[in-house]
Amino acid sequence: MMFCFLFLLSFPILTSANDGGPFDYLMFTTIYPTAVCRADDDSVPDSCEIPKGTPQWTIHGLWPNYENGSYPQFCPGTPSRFDENLIKPIEPKLLAVWPNLFPHKSIQSFWKHEYEKHGTCAQSDERYKNELLYFSNSIKAYETFNIASALSSIGPSDKLITKEQLHNALLEVTNGKSYQIHCLRDKKTKQYLLGDIRLCLNKDLTIRDCPDDRNSNRVHTRFPRRASNGGGLPTYQECPHSFVYISAETSYTPRGLFAPLWDKIFG
Ligand SMILES: *[C@@H]1O[C@H](CO)[C@@H](O)[C@H](O)[C@H]1NC(C)=O
Secondary structure, eight states, X not given: OHHHHHHHHXXXXXXXXXXXXXXXXXXXXXXXXXXXXXXXXXXXXXXXXOOTTOOSSEEEEEEEEOTTSOOOOSOOOSSSSOOGGGGGGGHHHHHHHSOOOOTTSOTTHHHHHHHHHTGGGSTTSGGGSSHHHHHHHHHHHHHHSOHHHHHTTTOSOSSEEEHHHHHHHHHHHHTTOOEEEEEEEOTTTOOEEEEEEXXXXXXXXXXXXXXXXXXXXXXXXXXXXXXXXXXXOOEEBOOOSEEEOOOTTOOSSOOGGGHHHHHHHHO
């Protein structure tokens, strides 16, 4: 009886935010795969792998958000389940700029997760009303805001950079608007690595400020956030004042032939 009562009580609360109604803006998140795989737990072999030819920065997702800091998820969509056939025309492009870095999961699993959790909640707007439009607009955002190019003046390198240096380099894409960044912790070196950059976009994909965290009743649903859904994966966290935009060549452990031995001794 009590269970029934609680169930009835909670149902309208859950559905009111996830009915696919209007959202306020989009958060466009790009990740830095080099950092994701560096922060990944090396005790699990081949758990993180950057596909050959992957650009420096790749897509994590395009997320409908509310001004109050919360966001709708798993909305009723058309289709409500990811259908690979619908994105066939742009699949080669998606493979390049939106790769899955975790080989134990299927290539499409990342897209499936992002579409079902976030894409289904963007359909109230004509421009995102179906799966193909959601993914093509994500690619459009990626092509509009070239993070790798903006950051080329400060890295990647093995040196520490400050939030100010990052801010100045990013001006090229942010145009002075506020944004968010997150870091990943390298378990071995304890270094904070720049892991993702989140831009806030209007529905027409022009840049806008992210809502000010301090002045909103922000519900901390976004963060900390795992690199992907699953266990044992790196967690995105707040960046300290300085951190490393790590280069793919920066290496502190011998890779290849000696890696298993090295891990045995120092792992
Ligand atoms: C945030 O705003 C949305 C849309 O207006 C609303 O549905 C949701 O309940 C709000 N969440 C909080 C925590 O205030």
